Structure formats: structure tokens, C-alpha cells
Amino acid sequence: MKFKTAFESLSQKVRRLLLDSGAGHDYDHTLRVMKNCEKLLEEVPGADREIVIFAALLHDCARPEEHESKGKICHAVRGAELAGELLKNEGVPEEFAAAVVDAVRCHRYRDGILPQTPEGQVLFDADKLDSLGAVGLGRAFLFAGSCGARVHNTSEEALAGEAYSKEDTAYREYLVKLRHLPGTMLTLAGRRMGEERLKFMKLFFDRLDEEVF
Ligand SMILES: [Fe+2]
Numbered sequence: 001m002k003f004k005t006a007f008e009s010l011s012q013k014v015r016r017l018l019l020d021s022g023a024g025h026d027y028d029h030t031l032r033v034m035k036n037c038e039k040l041l042e043e044v045p046g047a048d049r050e051i052v053i054f055a056a057l058l059h060d061c062a063r064p065e066e067h068e069s070k071g072k073i074c075h076a077v078r079g080a081e082l083a084g085e086l087l088k089n090e091g092v093p094e095e096f097a098a099a100v101v102d103a104v105r106c107h108r109y110r111d112g113i114l115p116q117t118p119e120g121q122v123l124f125d126a127d128k129l130d131s132l133g134a135v136g137l138g139r140a141f142l143f144a145g146s147c148g149a150r151v152h153n154t155s156e157e158a159l160a161g162e163a164y165s166k167e168d169t170a171y172r173e174y175l176v177k178l179r180h181l182p183g184t185m186l187t188l189a190g191r192r193m194g195e196e197r198l199k200f201m202k203l204f205f206d207r208l209d210e211e212v213f
């Protein structure tokens with residue numbers, strides 16, 4: 001890696017920033033997103049590996065600020081600013097920093113801003129992949145647990161239920177959001193991996209239905 005020292009120094013800083021983040025968005029999530037990026041990069045040769053990996057490392061650095069502001073601050077927008085400051089302190093070339101900052105800013109779909117560069121698209125998909133498959137199930141149950149939700153409910157109960165209620169189960173998250181994610185992905189490889197992970201989730205919820213009802 002060309003910017004090895006900068007990467008190591010930033011890793012320490014991001015790890016510290018995410019120390020108190022919830023289980024779904026902690027430093028482990030950052031590491032998994034980096035791993036997903038590595039997998040996607042094998043199939044998206046047009047994307048620059050270093051830009052992608054630095055962007056993955058920094059993508060959620062402003063999560064704690066979003067949490068503290070109760071959602072008023074968008075972690076992608078603020079994260080892009082913070083990433084810019086952090087990269088400047090490391091003295092990486094301006095053009096490189098700008099490409100990383102752009103990928104961080106666009107990693108979250110909001111106001112119709114979608115990443116236009118292959119690097120941004122890889123990060124976008126890699127982040128979503130972490131909400132799917134076995135990891136996605138783990139994260140969905142952790143979140144449901146933090147809301148005091150039930151282990152499982154019917155699709156009628158889940159869809160009629162409100163966010164942060166007893167009916168805000170992992171299954172509700174799957175029905176409302178997760179099953180639609182592969183269709184929103186921007187690279188062919190991401191979509192394929194997303195569909196494969198989704199298949200596993202479907203199997204899991206079919207089995208859960210069988211055991212519970
Ligand atoms: Fe994010």
C-alpha cells in the first residue's frame with residue numbers, strides 16, 4: 001500500500017472515534033465493509049483499490065455525531081468533511097483525498113445523490129452487503145433487541161407495527177428494508193452477492209416461521 005503510514009494512523013483514529021458506537025455501526029462494521037470492498041474490487045477492476053479502502057475506513061467516522069445530534073447531522077455529509085480534515089493532517093495528495101471524500105459523501109443514499117465513480121459505487125454496495133446475509137441477521141436482531149422487540153412476529157403484525165415498538169422485529173426490518181437492498185446496488189458483483197445473501201435470510205425466516213407458528 002502506497003500510503004501505509006497514513007492508513008495505520010487513520011485506523012487508530014477511526015477506531016477511537018467509533019469506540020462507543022452501537023454494535024451495528026462500530027469499528028467491526030468498518031472492518032467488514034473493508035472486507036466486502038476487497039471482494040467487490042476483484043470484480044470491479046476500474047476502481048482504485050486505495051481510494052476504496054481509505055473511503056471504507058472513513059465512511060462512518062461521523063456516525064457518533066449523527067447519533068448525538070439525534071439524526072439532525074447526516075453522517076455522510078459530516079463524515080466527508082471530517083474525512084477531509086483527517087486526510088489533510090496525514091498529508092496525502094489532494095487529488096487522492098478528494099476522491100476519498102467524494103465516496104464518503106455519497107455512501108448513503110439520500111436526496112437522490114448516488115456515487116458516480118466506481119470507487120464510490122463499490123463502497124456503497126459493500127456497506128449495504130453488511131446488512132444482508134448472516135451478518136445482516138445478527139445486526140437486525142441486535143437492533144430489535146435494543147428496541148425491546150419480540151423474537152418474531154407474523155408479516156401482518158410486522159407491517160402494521162411501528163418503528164421502535166415491540167413489533168419492530170428483525171423480520172420487520174427484513175420485510176420493510178433489507179429484502180429491497182440488492183435491487184438498489186450499483187455494481188453487478190454487489191447485486192449478485194446481495195441476492196445470494198438475501199437467499200440465506202429468506203431461508204432463515206422460513207425456518208423461523210416453521211418453528212414459531
Ligand atoms: Fe454510513
Ligand SMILES: [Fe+2]
Nearest residue numbers: 033059060127
Ligand atoms: Fe456503514
